[in-house]
Amino acid sequence: MSIAVFPQNYIEPTQQENSIRRVAVIGSGVMGAGIAAHCANAGCEVLLMDIVPKGAQERNVLALKALEEMATANPEVLMHPDFAGRITAGNLEDDLELLADCDWVIEVVVERVDIKRKVYANIAEHLSETAILSSNTSTLPRVELIVGMEASLASRFLITHFFNPPRYLPLLEVVGGEEVSEKVMARFQCFAEQSLGKRVTICNDTPGFIGNRLGIYFVQRAIAATLEHGFTVEQADAMLGLPLGMPKTGVFGLMDLVGIDLVPNVIANMVELLPATDALHEIAGFGGEIIETMIADGYTGRKGKGGFYRLNTEGGQRIKEARNLKTGEYAPANRRAAHPSAKIAKQGLSRLFEHGDAGAQFVKEILIDTLAYAAGLVPEVSDDISAIDGAMRVGYNWKQGPFEMIDAIGAEWLVNELEAAGRKVPEILQLAVSAGGFHAVAENELTRLTNDGTHILVERPAETFTVADLKRRQGRAIKRNGSASLWDAGDGILLVEYHSKMNTIDPNSLEMLLAAVDLAESDGWRGILIGNDAQHFCAGANLGLALFAANLGAWQELEGFISLGQQAYQALKFAEVPVVSAASGMCLGGGCEVLLHSDAVQAHSESYIGLVEVGVGIIPAWGGCKEILARLPEFGLSTGGPMGAPMQAFETIGLAKVAKSAEQARALGFLRPSDRISMNRDRLLADAKTLLLELAEDYSPPEPHTYVLPGSSGRVALEMALSDLALSGKATPHDVTVIGELARVLSGGDSADVTRTLSEDDILKLEREAIISLSRQEATLARMEHMLAKGKPLRN
Numbered sequence: 092m093s094i095a096v097f098p099q100n101y102i103e104p105t106q107q108e109n110s111i112r113r114v115a116v117i118g119s120g121v122m123g124a125g126i127a128a129h130c131a132n133a134g135c136e137v138l139l140m141d142i143v144p145k146g147a148q149e150r151n152v153l154a155l156k157a158l159e160e161m162a163t164a165n166p167e168v169l170m171h172p173d174f175a176g177r178i179t180a181g182n183l184e185d186d187l188e189l190l191a192d193c194d195w196v197i198e199v200v201v202e203r204v205d206i207k208r209k210v211y212a213n214i215a216e217h218l219s220e221t222a223i224l225s226s227n228t229s230t231l232p233r234v235e236l237i238v239g240m241e242a243s244l245a246s247r248f249l250i251t252h253f254f255n256p257p258r259y260l261p262l263l264e265v266v267g268g269e270e271v272s273e274k275v276m277a278r279f280q281c282f283a284e285q286s287l288g289k290r291v292t293i294c295n296d297t298p299g300f301i302g303n304r305l306g307i308y309f310v311q312r313a314i315a316a317t318l319e320h321g322f323t324v325e326q327a328d329a330m331l332g333l334p335l336g337m338p339k340t341g342v343f344g345l346m347d348l349v350g351i352d353l354v355p356n357v358i359a360n361m362v363e364l365l366p367a368t369d370a371l372h373e374i375a376g377f378g379g380e381i382i383e384t385m386i387a388d389g390y391t392g393r394k395g396k397g398g399f400y401r402l403n404t405e406g407g408q409r410i411k412e413a414r415n416l417k418t419g420e421y422a423p424a425n426r427r428a429a430h431p432s433a434k435i436a437k438q439g440l441s442r443l444f445e446h447g448d449a450g451a452q453f454v455k456e457i458l459i460d461t462l463a464y465a466a467g468l469v470p471e472v473s474d475d476i477s478a479i480d481g482a483m484r485v486g487y488n489w490k491q492g493p494f495e496m497i498d499a500i501g502a503e504w505l506v507n508e509l510e511a512a513g514r515k516v517p518e519i520l521q522l523a524v525s526a527g528g529f530h531a532v533a534e535n536e537l538t539r540l541t542n543d544g545t546h547i548l549v550e551r552p553a554e555t556f557t558v559a560d561l562k563r564r565q566g567r568a569i570k571r572n573g574s575a576s577l578w579d580a581g582d583g584i585l586l587v588e589y590h591s592k593m594n595t596i597d598p599n600s601l602e603m604l605l606a607a608v609d610l611a612e613s614d615g616w617r618g619i620l621i622g623n624d625a626q627h628f629c630a631g632a633n634l635g636l637a638l639f640a641a642n643l644g645a646w647q648e649l650e651g652f653i654s655l656g657q658q659a660y661q662a663l664k665f666a667e668v669p670v671v672s673a674a675s676g677m678c679l680g681g682g683c684e685v686l687l688h689s690d691a692v693q694a695h696s697e698s699y700i701g702l703v704e705v706g707v708g709i710i711p712a713w714g715g716c717k718e719i720l721a722r723l724p725e726f727g728l729s730t731g732g733p734m735g736a737p738m739q740a741f742e743t744i745g746l747a748k749v750a751k752s753a754e755q756a757r758a759l760g761f762l763r764p765s766d767r768i769s770m771n772r773d774r775l776l777a778d779a780k781t782l783l784l785e786l787a788e789d790y791s792p793p794e795p796h797t798y799v800l801p802g803s804s805g806r807v808a809l810e811m812a813l814s815d816l817a818l819s820g821k822a823t824p825h826d827v828t829v830i831g832e833l834a835r836v837l838s839g840g841d842s843a844d845v846t847r848t849l850s851e852d853d854i855l856k857l858e859r860e861a862i863i864s865l866s867r868q869e870a871t872l873a874r875m876e877h878m879l880a881k882g883k884p885l886r887n
Contacts (some may be wrong), residue, residue: 111194111223111282115140117183117210118199119157121394122227126199127259128168131177132258132696133286133753133770138189141183154180168258170696170752177761182212190217195279197251199227202356204235215244225251230360233266233296245268249279252300254486255349259697260587261772262486263289264300288770290485292478298364301472301479302486303494306526307361308371309461313342315377316457318416320449322401325413327510329429331457332452334436334443336490347398352391354382370464370566381416390414440500458496459508465493466517471540476529477539477549484582494529494540502528535564535590538833556580556780558588558624569610575603577610583617584780585610585788593630594623596681598652601659608662617667617787621685622673622776628698629682632656634707638875641866650863656681656713657855660688664714664793669786673779674698675772679749683761685716686712690786690793692766693779694753700761701749706884708871709827709835711744712862716769717854719743720837722760723797733801734808737837741809744837745830798849800839809834825870825887832861 106700112135118129119141127139127444128778141153149155158180161168167173181189190196196218198210207226218224224244228238229252237245249264263283267276276293283289294300299307317327328341338660348506362375385391385398392398393730401421403410412421430450436443444455480492493619497505502523509516523529529540538546543829560580562568568576569585574597580586587607589600590739607619622628663685672686675695683700688690694700702711702719710716729739742748744760750756753768769778801808813830816822822830835841839849865871870887877885 092557093621100151109277111286112136113193113195113197114138114324115190115193116199117141117214118227119154119180122253122255122257123199124157124161125168125228126197126253127157127178128164128174129257129287131174132170133288135177135286138181138186138193140183140186141177143182150182150185151180151769154182157350164551166259167751168256168257170258171754174754175880179548183210187214187217190222191213191219193219193222195223195225195282197225197227202231202360205229205689207231207236208239211240211244211248215241218244221247223247223249223275225249225279227251227253230299230357232266232298232364236406237479240355242270246272246274248294249275250294250300251279251283252302254302259637260486260488261288261290262302262482263287263291264294264302264482264486264592265291266296266300267494268296284771285774286770288772290481290771290773291475294478294484295470295472297472298361298537300339301468301482301731303469303618304356304361304472305465305483306356306459306487307478307821309457310342310345310463310771311371312460312464313456315374316378316453317342322453322473322703323413323425323428324347324416325425325428326430326450327453330454330688334429335440335454335458338488345401347392347400347590349393350394351382351398352386354396355379355386368465370460371372380695381419382635384419385414397421425737440496441504444500459505462493463509463514463517463520464496466497466520469517474542475539493583497523498530532778537563537598552774554777558586558622558776561586570603570606572599572603577603577607580620580776580780582780582784583615584783587619589621589629590623590625591633593627593677594625594682595630596656597633597636598655601655605662606658608666611668612666616668617792618669618671618783619663620671620673620776620779620783621689622779626675627676627682628672628674628678629680629685630677631680631703632664632713634875637866638805638872638879639874641872646863646867649668649866650859652760653712653859656684657859660684660714661851661855664690665795666690667792669783669790671779671783671786673775674753676698678761679703680711680715681713684713684718686761687722688714690790692762692781693763693775693782694756694766694768695772695775696753696768696770697772698753698756699749699751700753700756701747701759702744703747703749705745705826705829706747706874707878708829708868709865710836710858710860711827712858714832714851714855714858716740716744716836717796717851718801720798720854722763726760726764727822728760733799734805737800737805737809738812740833740837741812741830745833795851798833798839798854799845799847800837800849801844801845802839802843803841804844805836805838806841809838823886825868825874828868828870829865836861847864 114130114135114245115138116123117140119139127137130137139154142774143150161175200206210561224247228250233250237248252264254262261449280291283291313331324343328344332339358375367369390398397829399414401412403412411424413424414421430448432443432446432448434447480494480499483489483492502520506516506524507521524541526540526544531538531546537549539549541547568578570577574591576588578586585607622870638730669690671691672689673693674686675698678686678698678700682702683702702715720736723736723739729735750759750761756762767782769775817827838855873887874885
């Protein structure tokens with residue numbers, strides 16, 4: 092995994108300086124609405140403002156429309172629907188006095204200097220003396236925007252460039268100026284990192300800053316190469332996506348995503364602002380006529396009729412089609428467009444370049460030019476190569492930044508290629524050859540190359556430690572197997588790291604959990620932290636392993652796997668030391684059950700949590716059912732009486748509900764009201780460790796749950812609800828079978844009734860019986876096979 096890095100001049104402000112609570116967003120378009128929604132996610136009171144359209148009866152119509160669209164946005168912009176209540180609609184004629192109470196005002200209007208300056212002039216007198224004003228411009232220099240601005244306001248004016256969608260992309264480029272104090276920068280930086288969860292990158296005041304300066308060049312160079320080589324859009328995207336560690340959208344799919352109609356204005360701005368010597372001028376014209384024609388015809392990307400790709404729904408089927416760059420016609424997209432060299436890319440970029448087919452040559456030309464361009468931007472856009480790498484990783488979702496790529500292929504190789512082509516070699520590339528690369532490790536700490544040819548430490552806040560840091564500093568794990576490891580996280584904390592594919596759980600993972608409990612209890616550790624650096628905490632049980640055992644008829648081994656999971660999770664729950672899980676990304680099935688058995692969870696705001704087992708023909712069997720049954724009434728999420736919790740759990744588990752944020756997970760009972768949320772993924776492990784140390788003071792294990800469940804009468808009631816779903820066509824035949832077994836577990840089994848108290852072991856036994864029964868059914872095996880092959884549930 093790439094390590095979180097911060098600019099050399101990073102300032103860690105005090106908590107008291109994080110005083111931004113009221114925010115105004117001027118401009119309610121897609122970007123403005125997205126920023127407003129994310130500020131609401133952060134707990135801010137938000138004023139969303141726009142102009143009053145001529146003749147409008149509802150003067151706030153534009154902001155109100157944006158609020159209405161937030162409710163149906165896909166992907167969701169609000170982390171919980173209730174957060175819309177934190178946003179107030181306004182307009183720039185009637186509501187300017189409301190700006191006086193705002194701590195931060197951000198302008199998100201059209202990319203024209205004259206319009207932006209007019210907005211600043213109109214609002215200036217209404218701002219408080221401490222309010223920060225900023226622009227979300229993606230290309231325009233700050234020095235142009237502050238022309239005519241009073242000095243007192245210019246001293247609080249920043250560029251704060253979000254990437255779209257603001258909720259999901261963590262990069263935030265910030266540009267200050269000589270007149271802006273460190274206190275103002277620190278105040279905003281603290282708010283942006285801790286409350287908004289952003290990776291703040293301080294940029295120099297240059298056109299396009301860092302991300303778009305390099306990203307625009309890469310996209311335009313790819314367009315030029317596609318036309319020069321006569322490639323189709325499918326061929327280009329197949330080579331420029333996953334094989335390079337970049338998003339699978341590639342280049343043309345990316346333009347569809349961000350909006351093709353934005354491209355001409357962005358390119359025009361960059362061409363106007365960049366010096367004539369900049370390499371973008373050489374390729375800026377490629378594809379211009381194609382794009383202008385597409386815009387004129389309404390093909391502006393996903394928000395229009397389509398773009399370079401479109402979905403054809405004629406005949407009742409959704410067929411993905413791709414545009415022919417020569418004729419403008421659409422035809423079914425070629426899903427096997429990649430050249431053979433694409434598979435070689437798994438072995439590294441050097442092996443890809445050596446392959447020699449047309450795809451490899453295509454990629455090589457684009458990357459050589461892009462990497463040389465990136466090197467040439469130092470120190471113009473930033474003198475910190477880590478900032479540039481980080482901007483491309485988190486802003487464009489590249490797996491490696493440009494200087495990490497150069498280290499991978501060799502700086503000397505790149506210099507030789509440039510010299511052989513008669514090209515100018517950027518000075519920092521020559522320095523990298525002499526220094527042995529752009530990055531190094533000195534005394535177990537990461538270093539980066541500077542402009543004078545020396546290496547210095549990559550500075551990061553202490554609150555951003557990673558498992559990679561522990562590995563680099565400790566060398567060897569305390570204990571390790573093929574699926575998990577134990578690390579010393581400091582301060583008496585034992586860290587459990589999953590490292591299987593998607594961090595799925597297998598017997599090795601479970602054995603490591605048991606080993607962690609044994610070691611923590613016997614050797615005086617203060618607590619156990621379960622977490623990792625990966626995108627996903629845990630995608631559930633290793634389905635392939637379970638399917639393999641079932642296909643072989645190895646029922647004893649499968650039952651052992653299930654029993655081992657129950658044993659491990661119960662050991663976590665009742666350990667003599669506290670257990671905290673650091674959740675992020677997918678926390679599904681068995682991964683969700685780890686959270687349910689932890690004493691507390693520190694969840695990244697973008698945690699997607701759910702018990703989804705019914706989708707593969709089984710039910711939760713590592714204690715998920717028993718924990719949800721206990722949590723729902725405890726947290727006030729179900730009605731009273733013996734049927735309250737079973738009915739709500741039946742809906743949550745039976746419909747395989749997945750929380751699409753940590754906040755939604757609270758509402759479903761996957762997180763406790765007392766569990767904590769980190770907006771910033773980089774701070775997650777440190778936040779989790781802090782929580783764990785708090786719990787370690789005077790800790791005692793929880794008492795086991797007891798249950799009063801309705802038994803057979805409750806099961807009949809649940810099955811009646813299931814029958815209604817089946818009759819309406821919302822439940823398939825095997826859904827009826829699977830969810831019928833779920834009903835039996837949640838009602839406590841046929842022998843239960845309201846006069847009998849059940850234990851956790853009783854519910855666990857029911858879970859085991861149900862999953863073993865379902866695992867023997869062909870329809871369940873078919874669901875498992877389909878999920879592994881297609882990545883989506885089979886509706887059988």
